[in-house]
Amino acid sequence: TLVLLSKGVPQTMAAFGLNSFLDEAGCKLVFYLHRMTRGVSLSTTCLLSGFQAIKLCPSISRWLDLQIRSPKCIVLCCFLCWLLHLVINIHIIRYVTGPRHSNNIGVDKIYRYCSKLVPPRFLFSVLAVIFSFTDSLCLAVMAWTSGSMVLVLHRHKQRVQHIHSSSSSPRTAHETRATHTILILVSMFISFHVLGSVLSYRVTQLQGPGHGLRGISFLVSSGFPT
Numbered sequence: 001t002l003v004l005l006s007k008g009v010p011q012t013m014a015a016f017g018l019n020s021f022l023d024e025a026g027c028k029l030v031f032y033l034h035r036m037t038r039g040v041s042l043s044t045t046c047l048l049s050g051f052q053a054i055k056l057c058p059s060i061s062r063w064l065d066l067q068i069r070s071p072k073c074i075v076l077c078c079f080l081c082w083l084l085h086l087v088i089n090i091h092i093i094r095y096v097t098g099p100r101h102s103n104n105i106g107v108d109k110i111y112r113y114c115s116k117l118v119p120p121r122f123l124f125s126v127l128a129v130i131f132s133f134t135d136s137l138c139l140a141v142m143a144w145t146s147g148s149m150v151l152v153l154h155r156h157k158q159r160v161q162h163i164h165s166s167s168s169s170p171r172t173a174h175e176t177r178a179t180h181t182i183l184i185l186v187s188m189f190i191s192f193h194v195l196g197s198v199l200s201y202r203v204t205q206l207q208g209p210g211h212g213l214r215g216i217s218f219l220v221s222s223g224f225p226t
Contacts, residue, residue, distance in 0.1 A: 003041055003225040006034035011218050014113045024098030027114035031096045039085035041225050046138040047077050053145035057152050088130055095119050139190055146186040153179050192223035
């Protein structure tokens with residue numbers, strides 16, 4: 001919800017012609033909140049996949065299953081996700097500014113309601129590596145855990161097929177629906193996130209991205225949190 005509101009409300013207001021409704025503090029807050037909650041959304045979705053896989057997969061030890069399902073462990077993991085993205089997005093407070101009308105090449109006005117100072121090339125490269133690594137790691141874990149759950153469901157379905165002779169068995173139908181749901185969700189998550197990241201990167205690299213490209217980038221990026 002925070003991801004959608006922090007980006008959707010300013011984008012909507014700018015689409016109606018309100019280009020200077022945020023001051024510098026507002027721009028910093030909106031951009032920082034959006035980037036931070038975007039990362040937290042991906043990380044907590046990855047955690048959820050991990051918890052589900054640990055609960056479902058019999059190969060994981062009973063001790064780990066009990067520890068990971070502890071409320072203290074879940075709260076700690078969520079807290080660490082928030083802390084991580086609070087820290088790695090702190091640069092936004094330095095480089096995002098309020099709306100300005102300037103021909104200064106050091107100012108990159110990629111949004112209609114806020115501007116952004118161009119960071120040094122080295123810092124930009126470091127940040128790109130950090131964000132690419134964290135996002136790729138979360139997506140990889142999500143895909144791996146989802147694949148593990150699908151494999152467990154498939155093996156269980158094969159083991160119980162000799163018990164349920166009817167092909168329309170409710171148990172078999174439940175397992176099939178669960179498998180299809182997992183595959184559809186993880187495919188949508190990864191597709192939306194990867195495509196949204198590519199479009200967002202493209203928007204930041206263009207000197208004057210058009211309103212159409214910005215709108216498409218926003219819609220695709222909104223797919224994952226939606």
